[in-house]
Amino acid sequence: MLSAAARARLTVVLVGARNPGNIGAAARALHDFGFSDLRIVNDFAAPLEAAQLAAAATSAIAAAHILHSARRFDTLAPAIADCSLIVATTAIGERELTQPILPLQRASPKILEALAHSGETRVALLFGSEKTGLTNHHLSHAQLLTTIPLFAPSSASGEKPAAGEKAPRHLSLNLGQSVAICLYELTRSGLEGSAAIPILHPTPTTSEGRERLTQLLLEVLDTTRYTRRFPANSSEPQIRQLAHQLGATHREAETWMGILRQILWHNLTPPPPPNL
Protein backbone atom coordinates (compact mmCIF):
# COMPACT_ATOMS: atom_id res chain seq x y z
CA MET A 1 0.00 0.00 0.00
CA LEU A 2 1.41 3.34 -1.02
CA SER A 3 1.52 5.70 1.94
CA ALA A 4 -0.05 9.14 1.69
CA ALA A 5 3.45 10.61 1.75
CA ALA A 6 4.54 8.38 -1.12
CA ARG A 7 1.49 9.26 -3.16
CA ALA A 8 2.17 12.93 -2.61
CA ARG A 9 5.60 12.50 -4.20
CA LEU A 10 4.24 11.46 -7.59
CA THR A 11 3.83 14.19 -10.16
CA VAL A 12 1.96 13.66 -13.41
CA VAL A 13 3.12 15.94 -16.20
CA LEU A 14 1.09 16.39 -19.37
CA VAL A 15 3.26 17.82 -22.12
CA GLY A 16 1.47 19.63 -24.91
CA ALA A 17 -2.00 18.33 -24.15
CA ARG A 18 -4.53 20.28 -26.20
CA ASN A 19 -7.85 18.63 -25.46
CA PRO A 20 -9.47 19.96 -22.26
CA GLY A 21 -11.50 16.76 -22.01
CA ASN A 22 -8.30 14.73 -21.82
CA ILE A 23 -6.84 17.03 -19.17
CA GLY A 24 -10.02 16.65 -17.15
CA ALA A 25 -9.96 12.87 -17.55
CA ALA A 26 -6.33 12.78 -16.40
CA ALA A 27 -7.28 14.83 -13.32
CA ARG A 28 -10.08 12.39 -12.53
CA ALA A 29 -7.66 9.48 -12.77
CA LEU A 30 -5.25 11.21 -10.37
CA HIS A 31 -8.04 11.72 -7.90
CA ASP A 32 -9.41 8.21 -8.25
CA PHE A 33 -6.09 6.55 -7.61
CA GLY A 34 -5.13 8.84 -4.74
CA PHE A 35 -2.68 11.23 -6.37
CA SER A 36 -2.86 15.00 -6.53
CA ASP A 37 0.05 16.76 -8.22
CA LEU A 38 -0.71 17.59 -11.85
CA ARG A 39 1.46 19.81 -14.01
CA ILE A 40 0.77 20.99 -17.53
CA VAL A 41 3.49 21.94 -19.97
CA ASN A 42 1.96 24.07 -22.66
CA ASP A 43 2.82 27.26 -24.43
CA PHE A 44 -0.69 28.52 -24.00
CA ALA A 45 -3.05 28.43 -21.06
CA ALA A 46 -6.32 27.76 -22.86
CA PRO A 47 -6.55 23.95 -22.52
CA LEU A 48 -6.03 23.95 -18.75
CA GLU A 49 -8.40 26.85 -18.25
CA ALA A 50 -11.04 25.16 -20.38
CA ALA A 51 -10.64 21.94 -18.37
CA GLN A 52 -11.03 23.92 -15.14
CA LEU A 53 -14.16 25.61 -16.41
CA ALA A 54 -15.64 22.31 -17.60
CA ALA A 55 -14.97 20.63 -14.27
CA ALA A 56 -16.57 23.52 -12.41
CA ALA A 57 -19.56 23.52 -14.76
CA THR A 58 -20.22 19.81 -14.36
CA SER A 59 -19.65 19.77 -10.59
CA ALA A 60 -16.78 17.34 -11.07
CA ILE A 61 -15.59 18.40 -7.65
CA ALA A 62 -12.75 15.95 -7.24
CA ALA A 63 -11.23 16.71 -10.62
CA ALA A 64 -11.87 20.42 -10.12
CA HIS A 65 -9.77 20.39 -6.97
CA ILE A 66 -6.83 18.83 -8.78
CA LEU A 67 -7.23 21.05 -11.84
CA HIS A 68 -7.43 24.12 -9.65
CA SER A 69 -4.09 23.38 -8.01
CA ALA A 70 -2.47 22.18 -11.26
CA ARG A 71 0.45 24.33 -12.38
CA ARG A 72 1.25 25.33 -15.93
CA PHE A 73 4.77 25.68 -17.33
CA ASP A 74 5.91 26.93 -20.71
CA THR A 75 8.59 24.29 -21.05
CA LEU A 76 9.41 20.90 -19.59
CA ALA A 77 12.63 21.63 -17.67
CA PRO A 78 11.14 23.92 -14.99
CA ALA A 79 8.13 21.63 -14.66
CA ILE A 80 10.33 18.77 -13.47
CA ALA A 81 13.08 20.76 -11.78
CA ASP A 82 12.26 19.39 -8.30
CA CYS A 83 11.93 15.77 -9.44
CA SER A 84 14.64 13.13 -9.17
CA LEU A 85 13.31 10.23 -11.20
CA ILE A 86 11.79 11.16 -14.54
CA VAL A 87 9.75 8.42 -16.20
CA ALA A 88 8.51 9.06 -19.72
CA THR A 89 5.69 7.16 -21.36
CA THR A 90 6.21 6.44 -25.01
CA ALA A 91 5.34 4.15 -27.85
CA ILE A 92 7.89 1.59 -28.86
CA GLY A 93 9.95 2.41 -31.91
CA GLU A 94 11.05 5.56 -33.69
CA ARG A 95 13.47 6.46 -30.91
CA GLU A 96 16.99 7.63 -31.27
CA LEU A 97 17.78 7.46 -27.59
CA THR A 98 19.30 4.70 -25.56
CA GLN A 99 17.52 4.65 -22.21
CA PRO A 100 15.98 1.36 -21.20
CA ILE A 101 12.36 1.01 -22.16
CA LEU A 102 10.25 -1.24 -19.97
CA PRO A 103 6.68 -2.40 -20.30
CA LEU A 104 4.56 -0.63 -17.72
CA GLN A 105 4.21 -3.62 -15.43
CA ARG A 106 8.01 -3.89 -15.15
CA ALA A 107 8.60 -0.17 -14.76
CA SER A 108 6.03 0.04 -12.00
CA PRO A 109 8.12 -1.61 -9.22
CA LYS A 110 10.99 0.80 -9.94
CA ILE A 111 8.66 3.78 -9.66
CA LEU A 112 7.13 2.44 -6.46
CA GLU A 113 10.55 1.85 -4.97
CA ALA A 114 11.55 5.43 -5.71
CA LEU A 115 8.30 6.71 -4.20
CA ALA A 116 8.61 4.56 -1.11
CA HIS A 117 12.25 4.78 -0.15
CA SER A 118 13.61 8.13 -1.14
CA GLY A 119 12.43 10.68 1.34
CA GLU A 120 13.31 13.66 -0.78
CA THR A 121 12.53 12.26 -4.20
CA ARG A 122 9.76 13.37 -6.44
CA VAL A 123 8.94 11.10 -9.31
CA ALA A 124 7.63 12.69 -12.50
CA LEU A 125 5.55 10.64 -14.92
CA LEU A 126 5.47 12.31 -18.32
CA PHE A 127 2.79 11.96 -20.96
CA GLY A 128 3.04 13.46 -24.43
CA SER A 129 0.46 15.22 -26.55
CA GLU A 130 -2.42 13.42 -28.21
CA LYS A 131 -0.97 13.95 -31.67
CA THR A 132 2.75 13.40 -31.38
CA GLY A 133 3.54 11.90 -28.00
CA LEU A 134 6.79 12.98 -26.36
CA THR A 135 9.56 14.17 -28.64
CA ASN A 136 13.13 12.96 -28.44
CA HIS A 137 13.86 16.25 -26.73
CA HIS A 138 11.36 15.48 -23.99
CA LEU A 139 12.52 11.86 -23.70
CA SER A 140 16.07 13.01 -23.14
CA HIS A 141 15.02 14.30 -19.72
CA ALA A 142 14.01 10.83 -18.56
CA GLN A 143 15.95 8.12 -16.80
CA LEU A 144 13.38 5.50 -17.54
CA LEU A 145 11.06 5.00 -20.48
CA THR A 146 7.92 2.96 -20.18
CA THR A 147 5.26 1.82 -22.59
CA ILE A 148 1.78 0.42 -22.17
CA PRO A 149 2.08 -2.95 -23.89
CA LEU A 150 -0.53 -2.99 -26.64
CA PHE A 151 -1.55 -5.81 -28.89
CA ALA A 152 0.69 -6.14 -31.91
CA PRO A 153 -1.19 -8.14 -34.54
CA SER A 154 2.05 -8.80 -36.41
CA SER A 155 3.53 -10.74 -33.50
CA ALA A 156 0.46 -12.85 -32.91
CA SER A 157 -1.10 -13.62 -36.23
CA GLY A 158 1.60 -12.88 -38.76
CA GLU A 159 -0.20 -9.77 -40.04
CA LYS A 160 2.21 -7.00 -40.82
CA PRO A 161 1.69 -3.40 -41.74
CA ALA A 162 2.41 -2.86 -45.42
CA ALA A 163 5.96 -1.80 -46.22
CA GLY A 164 6.53 1.85 -45.44
CA GLU A 165 3.30 2.05 -43.47
CA LYS A 166 3.60 3.20 -39.90
CA ALA A 167 1.72 1.11 -37.37
CA PRO A 168 -0.70 3.68 -35.93
CA ARG A 169 -1.49 1.74 -32.78
CA HIS A 170 0.44 3.95 -30.37
CA LEU A 171 -1.74 6.90 -31.23
CA SER A 172 -4.90 5.04 -30.45
CA LEU A 173 -5.45 5.08 -26.67
CA ASN A 174 -6.33 8.59 -25.63
CA LEU A 175 -4.42 10.57 -23.04
CA GLY A 176 -7.01 10.11 -20.30
CA GLN A 177 -6.91 6.34 -20.84
CA SER A 178 -3.12 6.21 -20.77
CA VAL A 179 -2.89 8.19 -17.52
CA ALA A 180 -5.60 6.02 -15.94
CA ILE A 181 -3.85 2.78 -16.92
CA CYS A 182 -0.48 3.94 -15.56
CA LEU A 183 -1.94 5.05 -12.23
CA TYR A 184 -3.98 1.84 -11.99
CA GLU A 185 -0.79 -0.18 -12.51
CA LEU A 186 1.03 1.81 -9.80
CA THR A 187 -1.72 1.15 -7.27
CA ARG A 188 -3.01 -2.27 -8.29
CA SER A 189 -0.63 -4.32 -6.18
CA GLY A 190 -1.01 -2.05 -3.18
CA LEU A 191 -4.78 -2.06 -3.32
CA GLU A 192 -5.11 -5.79 -3.80
CA GLY A 193 -6.95 -7.20 -0.84
CA SER A 194 -6.30 -4.03 1.11
CA ALA A 195 -8.72 -2.47 3.53
CA ALA A 196 -9.74 -0.08 0.78
CA ILE A 197 -11.80 -2.86 -0.75
CA PRO A 198 -14.63 -3.77 1.57
CA ILE A 199 -15.70 -7.12 0.16
CA LEU A 200 -19.01 -8.30 1.47
CA HIS A 201 -18.74 -11.74 2.96
CA PRO A 202 -22.23 -13.08 3.48
CA THR A 203 -22.71 -15.88 6.00
CA PRO A 204 -22.24 -19.17 4.17
CA THR A 205 -24.72 -21.99 4.44
CA THR A 206 -23.85 -24.72 6.89
CA SER A 207 -23.87 -28.38 6.00
CA GLU A 208 -26.95 -28.73 8.18
CA GLY A 209 -28.70 -26.05 6.19
CA ARG A 210 -27.77 -27.78 2.95
CA GLU A 211 -29.13 -31.05 4.25
CA ARG A 212 -32.45 -29.45 5.17
CA LEU A 213 -32.62 -28.07 1.66
CA THR A 214 -31.89 -31.50 0.24
CA GLN A 215 -34.71 -33.12 2.20
CA LEU A 216 -37.14 -30.37 1.26
CA LEU A 217 -36.25 -30.69 -2.41
CA LEU A 218 -36.72 -34.47 -2.25
CA GLU A 219 -40.13 -33.91 -0.72
CA VAL A 220 -41.08 -31.48 -3.49
CA LEU A 221 -39.95 -33.94 -6.16
CA ASP A 222 -42.02 -36.67 -4.56
CA THR A 223 -45.10 -34.54 -4.13
CA THR A 224 -45.02 -33.30 -7.70
CA ARG A 225 -44.28 -36.87 -8.94
CA TYR A 226 -40.98 -35.90 -10.52
CA THR A 227 -39.30 -38.88 -8.86
CA ARG A 228 -41.89 -41.18 -10.34
CA ARG A 229 -41.54 -39.80 -13.87
CA PHE A 230 -37.75 -39.40 -13.87
CA PRO A 231 -36.34 -42.02 -11.51
CA ALA A 232 -32.98 -41.96 -13.28
CA ASN A 233 -32.50 -38.34 -12.20
CA SER A 234 -33.84 -38.80 -8.71
CA SER A 235 -31.33 -40.69 -6.60
CA GLU A 236 -30.63 -39.00 -3.31
CA PRO A 237 -26.98 -38.24 -4.18
CA GLN A 238 -28.10 -36.60 -7.42
CA ILE A 239 -30.71 -34.53 -5.64
CA ARG A 240 -28.21 -33.58 -2.94
CA GLN A 241 -25.86 -32.26 -5.60
CA LEU A 242 -28.67 -30.19 -7.07
CA ALA A 243 -29.75 -28.94 -3.66
CA HIS A 244 -26.22 -27.85 -2.87
CA GLN A 245 -26.51 -25.32 -5.65
CA LEU A 246 -29.37 -23.65 -3.83
CA GLY A 247 -27.94 -20.97 -1.73
CA ALA A 248 -24.26 -20.55 -1.18
CA THR A 249 -25.19 -18.10 1.52
CA HIS A 250 -27.38 -18.52 4.54
CA ARG A 251 -29.79 -15.87 3.30
CA GLU A 252 -30.18 -17.46 -0.12
CA ALA A 253 -30.68 -20.89 1.45
CA GLU A 254 -33.47 -19.47 3.61
CA THR A 255 -35.13 -18.00 0.53
CA TRP A 256 -34.97 -21.32 -1.32
CA MET A 257 -36.43 -23.13 1.67
CA GLY A 258 -39.30 -20.64 1.65
CA ILE A 259 -39.88 -21.32 -2.05
CA LEU A 260 -39.83 -25.09 -1.61
CA ARG A 261 -42.17 -24.93 1.41
CA GLN A 262 -44.54 -22.77 -0.57
CA ILE A 263 -44.57 -25.28 -3.44
CA LEU A 264 -45.34 -28.06 -0.96
CA TRP A 265 -47.98 -26.03 0.83
CA HIS A 266 -49.64 -25.10 -2.44
CA ASN A 267 -49.67 -28.73 -3.53
CA LEU A 268 -51.05 -30.00 -0.23
CA THR A 269 -53.79 -27.39 0.07
CA PRO A 270 -57.00 -28.63 -1.49
CA PRO A 271 -57.85 -26.59 -4.56
CA PRO A 272 -60.82 -24.24 -4.30
CA PRO A 273 -64.11 -25.70 -5.50
CA PRO A 274 -64.48 -25.31 -9.28
CA ASN A 275 -67.32 -22.83 -9.00
CA LEU A 276 -65.20 -20.31 -7.04
Add this chain to the structure above:
Amino acid sequence: MLSAAARARLTVVLVGARNPGNIGAAARALHDFGFSDLRIVNDFAAPLEAAQLAAAATSAIAAAHILHSARRFDTLAPAIADCSLIVATTAIGERELTQPILPLQRASPKILEALAHSGETRVALLFGSEKTGLTNHHLSHAQLLTTIPLFAPSSASGEKPAAGEKAPRHLSLNLGQSVAICLYELTRSGLEGSAAIPILHPTPTTSEGRERLTQLLLEVLDTTRYTRRFPANSSEPQIRQLAHQLGATHREAETWMGILRQILWHNLTPPPPPNL
Protein backbone atom coordinates in the same frame (compact mmCIF):
# COMPACT_ATOMS: atom_id res chain seq x y z
CA MET B 1 -0.45 -14.68 -23.90
CA LEU B 2 -4.11 -14.78 -24.86
CA SER B 3 -4.54 -16.65 -28.11
CA ALA B 4 -6.36 -15.01 -30.99
CA ALA B 5 -9.22 -17.48 -30.45
CA ALA B 6 -9.45 -16.56 -26.76
CA ARG B 7 -9.44 -12.85 -27.56
CA ALA B 8 -12.23 -13.40 -30.06
CA ARG B 9 -14.39 -14.87 -27.29
CA LEU B 10 -14.45 -11.69 -25.22
CA THR B 11 -17.40 -9.39 -25.76
CA VAL B 12 -17.50 -5.88 -24.33
CA VAL B 13 -21.03 -4.63 -23.72
CA LEU B 14 -21.72 -0.94 -23.08
CA VAL B 15 -25.12 -0.55 -21.46
CA GLY B 16 -26.77 2.84 -21.84
CA ALA B 17 -23.67 4.73 -22.96
CA ARG B 18 -24.71 8.17 -24.22
CA ASN B 19 -21.47 9.91 -25.00
CA PRO B 20 -20.16 9.07 -28.51
CA GLY B 21 -16.66 10.05 -27.38
CA ASN B 22 -16.74 7.38 -24.70
CA ILE B 23 -17.99 4.77 -27.15
CA GLY B 24 -15.17 5.71 -29.49
CA ALA B 25 -12.62 5.53 -26.67
CA ALA B 26 -13.92 2.10 -25.68
CA ALA B 27 -13.54 0.94 -29.29
CA ARG B 28 -9.96 2.21 -29.34
CA ALA B 29 -9.19 0.30 -26.16
CA LEU B 30 -10.61 -2.89 -27.67
CA HIS B 31 -8.43 -2.46 -30.72
CA ASP B 32 -5.31 -1.59 -28.75
CA PHE B 33 -5.54 -4.64 -26.53
CA GLY B 34 -6.43 -7.02 -29.33
CA PHE B 35 -10.17 -7.48 -28.89
CA SER B 36 -12.90 -6.85 -31.42
CA ASP B 37 -16.46 -7.68 -30.33
CA LEU B 38 -18.29 -4.58 -29.09
CA ARG B 39 -22.01 -4.51 -28.36
CA ILE B 40 -24.09 -1.49 -27.41
CA VAL B 41 -27.29 -1.74 -25.40
CA ASN B 42 -29.22 1.43 -25.96
CA ASP B 43 -32.78 2.32 -26.70
CA PHE B 44 -31.70 4.70 -29.40
CA ALA B 45 -29.08 4.46 -32.12
CA ALA B 46 -27.72 8.00 -32.06
CA PRO B 47 -24.68 7.54 -29.76
CA LEU B 48 -23.25 4.63 -31.73
CA GLU B 49 -23.91 6.32 -35.05
CA ALA B 50 -22.25 9.52 -33.83
CA ALA B 51 -19.22 7.55 -32.65
CA GLN B 52 -19.02 5.84 -36.06
CA LEU B 53 -19.17 9.18 -37.85
CA ALA B 54 -16.55 10.72 -35.58
CA ALA B 55 -14.17 7.80 -36.08
CA ALA B 56 -14.59 8.04 -39.83
CA ALA B 57 -14.06 11.80 -39.78
CA THR B 58 -10.84 11.61 -37.77
CA SER B 59 -9.42 8.67 -39.72
CA ALA B 60 -9.36 6.61 -36.53
CA ILE B 61 -9.30 3.56 -38.76
CA ALA B 62 -8.80 0.95 -36.07
CA ALA B 63 -11.64 2.20 -33.92
CA ALA B 64 -13.80 2.71 -36.99
CA HIS B 65 -13.46 -0.95 -37.90
CA ILE B 66 -14.65 -2.04 -34.45
CA LEU B 67 -17.43 0.55 -34.34
CA HIS B 68 -18.59 -0.47 -37.80
CA SER B 69 -19.06 -4.09 -36.75
CA ALA B 70 -20.47 -3.19 -33.31
CA ARG B 71 -24.02 -4.40 -32.81
CA ARG B 72 -26.76 -2.47 -31.04
CA PHE B 73 -29.48 -4.06 -28.91
CA ASP B 74 -32.50 -2.50 -27.24
CA THR B 75 -32.12 -4.55 -24.06
CA LEU B 76 -29.42 -6.48 -22.27
CA ALA B 77 -30.76 -10.05 -22.44
CA PRO B 78 -30.48 -10.53 -26.22
CA ALA B 79 -27.08 -8.80 -26.22
CA ILE B 80 -25.61 -11.49 -23.99
CA ALA B 81 -27.75 -14.46 -25.02
CA ASP B 82 -24.78 -16.36 -26.50
CA CYS B 83 -22.45 -15.66 -23.56
CA SER B 84 -21.82 -18.06 -20.67
CA LEU B 85 -19.86 -16.00 -18.19
CA ILE B 86 -21.27 -12.55 -17.57
CA VAL B 87 -18.97 -10.20 -15.68
CA ALA B 88 -20.37 -6.85 -14.61
CA THR B 89 -18.27 -3.88 -13.61
CA THR B 90 -19.66 -1.89 -10.74
CA ALA B 91 -18.80 0.43 -7.93
CA ILE B 92 -18.71 -1.00 -4.46
CA GLY B 93 -21.75 -0.45 -2.31
CA GLU B 94 -25.41 0.27 -2.93
CA ARG B 95 -26.07 -3.26 -4.11
CA GLU B 96 -28.90 -5.48 -3.06
CA LEU B 97 -27.57 -8.57 -4.73
CA THR B 98 -25.28 -11.18 -3.33
CA GLN B 99 -22.88 -12.19 -6.09
CA PRO B 100 -19.23 -12.11 -5.17
CA ILE B 101 -17.54 -8.83 -5.99
CA LEU B 102 -13.83 -9.00 -6.70
CA PRO B 103 -11.29 -6.30 -7.33
CA LEU B 104 -10.33 -6.33 -11.00
CA GLN B 105 -6.94 -7.92 -10.46
CA ARG B 106 -8.56 -10.90 -8.74
CA ALA B 107 -11.44 -11.21 -11.21
CA SER B 108 -9.03 -11.19 -14.13
CA PRO B 109 -7.67 -14.75 -13.68
CA LYS B 110 -11.23 -16.10 -13.60
CA ILE B 111 -12.07 -14.30 -16.82
CA LEU B 112 -8.86 -15.49 -18.47
CA GLU B 113 -9.54 -19.05 -17.44
CA ALA B 114 -13.01 -18.93 -18.96
CA LEU B 115 -11.60 -17.44 -22.16
CA ALA B 116 -8.83 -19.99 -22.38
CA HIS B 117 -10.43 -23.29 -21.50
CA SER B 118 -14.04 -23.37 -22.54
CA GLY B 119 -14.17 -23.96 -26.24
CA GLU B 120 -17.73 -22.78 -26.68
CA THR B 121 -17.82 -20.01 -24.11
CA ARG B 122 -18.17 -16.34 -24.75
CA VAL B 123 -17.40 -14.02 -21.88
CA ALA B 124 -19.30 -10.73 -21.67
CA LEU B 125 -17.82 -7.81 -19.80
CA LEU B 126 -20.54 -5.28 -18.98
CA PHE B 127 -20.08 -1.56 -18.40
CA GLY B 128 -22.87 0.74 -17.26
CA SER B 129 -23.76 4.21 -18.38
CA GLU B 130 -21.71 7.25 -17.47
CA LYS B 131 -24.37 8.58 -15.12
CA THR B 132 -25.74 5.62 -13.26
CA GLY B 133 -23.58 2.58 -13.92
CA LEU B 134 -25.33 -0.76 -14.12
CA THR B 135 -28.66 -1.17 -12.35
CA ASN B 136 -29.53 -4.05 -10.04
CA HIS B 137 -31.58 -5.40 -12.92
CA HIS B 138 -28.48 -5.47 -15.14
CA LEU B 139 -26.29 -6.85 -12.37
CA SER B 140 -28.68 -9.74 -11.83
CA HIS B 141 -27.59 -11.17 -15.19
CA ALA B 142 -23.99 -11.50 -14.00
CA GLN B 143 -22.20 -14.36 -12.30
CA LEU B 144 -19.28 -12.22 -11.26
CA LEU B 145 -19.04 -8.59 -10.27
CA THR B 146 -15.80 -6.73 -10.45
CA THR B 147 -14.67 -3.28 -9.46
CA ILE B 148 -11.64 -1.19 -10.31
CA PRO B 149 -10.12 -0.60 -6.88
CA LEU B 150 -9.96 3.13 -6.41
CA PHE B 151 -8.38 5.08 -3.63
CA ALA B 152 -10.63 5.47 -0.62
CA PRO B 153 -9.46 8.56 1.27
CA SER B 154 -11.30 7.53 4.39
CA SER B 155 -9.25 4.39 4.82
CA ALA B 156 -5.90 6.09 4.31
CA SER B 157 -6.04 9.53 5.79
CA GLY B 158 -9.04 9.53 8.05
CA GLU B 159 -10.95 11.86 5.72
CA LYS B 160 -14.57 10.93 5.50
CA PRO B 161 -17.42 12.17 3.39
CA ALA B 162 -19.73 14.36 5.45
CA ALA B 163 -22.63 12.53 7.04
CA GLY B 164 -25.29 11.68 4.51
CA GLU B 165 -22.99 12.60 1.65
CA LYS B 166 -22.42 9.89 -0.91
CA ALA B 167 -18.82 9.35 -1.90
CA PRO B 168 -18.86 10.25 -5.61
CA ARG B 169 -15.58 8.53 -6.45
CA HIS B 170 -17.11 5.66 -8.38
CA LEU B 171 -18.56 8.05 -10.92
CA SER B 172 -15.23 9.68 -11.52
CA LEU B 173 -13.30 7.56 -14.03
CA ASN B 174 -14.94 7.90 -17.40
CA LEU B 175 -16.23 4.98 -19.42
CA GLY B 176 -13.32 4.97 -21.87
CA GLN B 177 -10.86 4.86 -18.98
CA SER B 178 -12.71 2.02 -17.25
CA VAL B 179 -12.80 -0.10 -20.39
CA ALA B 180 -9.11 0.57 -21.05
CA ILE B 181 -8.08 -0.38 -17.51
CA CYS B 182 -10.06 -3.63 -17.59
CA LEU B 183 -8.63 -4.69 -20.95
CA TYR B 184 -5.13 -3.71 -19.83
CA GLU B 185 -5.52 -5.89 -16.75
CA LEU B 186 -6.72 -8.83 -18.85
CA THR B 187 -3.72 -8.65 -21.13
CA ARG B 188 -0.95 -7.47 -18.80
CA SER B 189 0.08 -10.85 -17.57
CA GLY B 190 -1.28 -13.01 -20.33
CA LEU B 191 -1.93 -16.53 -19.21
CA GLU B 192 0.96 -17.17 -16.87
CA GLY B 193 1.29 -20.93 -16.59
CA SER B 194 -2.43 -21.54 -16.71
CA ALA B 195 -2.40 -23.10 -20.18
CA ALA B 196 -0.51 -26.01 -18.63
CA ILE B 197 -3.49 -27.07 -16.53
CA PRO B 198 -5.87 -29.24 -18.51
CA ILE B 199 -9.15 -28.87 -16.62
CA LEU B 200 -12.21 -30.70 -17.87
CA HIS B 201 -14.90 -28.16 -18.50
CA PRO B 202 -18.43 -29.40 -19.00
CA THR B 203 -20.45 -27.25 -21.36
CA PRO B 204 -21.51 -24.17 -19.41
CA THR B 205 -25.01 -22.75 -19.52
CA THR B 206 -25.43 -19.77 -21.79
CA SER B 207 -27.10 -16.59 -20.69
CA GLU B 208 -30.05 -17.56 -22.88
CA GLY B 209 -30.39 -20.87 -21.01
CA ARG B 210 -30.22 -19.08 -17.69
CA GLU B 211 -32.89 -16.67 -18.83
CA ARG B 212 -35.21 -19.57 -19.70
CA LEU B 213 -34.62 -20.97 -16.21
CA THR B 214 -35.39 -17.56 -14.73
CA GLN B 215 -38.68 -17.30 -16.57
CA LEU B 216 -39.63 -20.86 -15.59
CA LEU B 217 -38.85 -20.20 -11.96
CA LEU B 218 -40.89 -17.00 -12.04
CA GLU B 219 -43.78 -18.99 -13.45
CA VAL B 220 -43.48 -21.60 -10.70
CA LEU B 221 -43.45 -18.88 -8.05
CA ASP B 222 -46.55 -17.29 -9.54
CA THR B 223 -48.38 -20.56 -9.93
CA THR B 224 -47.68 -21.61 -6.35
CA ARG B 225 -48.53 -18.09 -5.12
CA TYR B 226 -45.09 -17.53 -3.66
CA THR B 227 -44.89 -14.12 -5.32
CA ARG B 228 -48.18 -13.15 -3.74
CA ARG B 229 -47.14 -14.21 -0.25
CA PHE B 230 -43.55 -12.96 -0.36
CA PRO B 231 -43.47 -9.99 -2.72
CA ALA B 232 -40.36 -8.60 -1.03
CA ASN B 233 -38.40 -11.64 -2.19
CA SER B 234 -39.90 -11.78 -5.63
CA SER B 235 -38.48 -8.97 -7.72
CA GLU B 236 -37.25 -10.15 -11.08
CA PRO B 237 -33.57 -9.36 -10.33
CA GLN B 238 -33.79 -11.36 -7.10
CA ILE B 239 -35.38 -14.32 -8.85
CA ARG B 240 -32.85 -14.13 -11.65
CA GLN B 241 -30.05 -14.38 -9.11
CA LEU B 242 -31.67 -17.45 -7.57
CA ALA B 243 -32.25 -19.03 -10.96
CA HIS B 244 -28.60 -18.49 -11.87
CA GLN B 245 -27.68 -20.92 -9.11
CA LEU B 246 -29.60 -23.64 -10.91
CA GLY B 247 -27.17 -25.35 -13.12
CA ALA B 248 -23.71 -24.06 -13.83
CA THR B 249 -23.55 -26.60 -16.61
CA HIS B 250 -25.84 -27.15 -19.51
CA ARG B 251 -26.80 -30.62 -18.23
CA GLU B 252 -27.67 -29.41 -14.74
CA ALA B 253 -29.69 -26.57 -16.19
CA GLU B 254 -31.66 -29.08 -18.26
CA THR B 255 -32.38 -31.14 -15.13
CA TRP B 256 -33.60 -28.08 -13.23
CA MET B 257 -35.81 -27.10 -16.13
CA GLY B 258 -37.30 -30.58 -16.02
CA ILE B 259 -38.00 -30.21 -12.31
CA LEU B 260 -39.63 -26.81 -12.72
CA ARG B 261 -41.74 -27.96 -15.64
CA GLN B 262 -42.88 -30.93 -13.63
CA ILE B 263 -43.91 -28.68 -10.73
CA LEU B 264 -45.89 -26.52 -13.15
CA TRP B 265 -47.42 -29.49 -14.88
CA HIS B 266 -48.44 -31.03 -11.56
CA ASN B 267 -49.98 -27.78 -10.43
CA LEU B 268 -51.89 -27.28 -13.64
CA THR B 269 -53.18 -30.82 -13.86
CA PRO B 270 -56.52 -31.22 -12.12
CA PRO B 271 -56.17 -33.42 -9.04
CA PRO B 272 -57.67 -36.89 -9.24
CA PRO B 273 -61.23 -37.13 -7.96
CA PRO B 274 -61.28 -37.71 -4.18
CA ASN B 275 -62.71 -41.20 -4.43
CA LEU B 276 -59.75 -42.52 -6.46
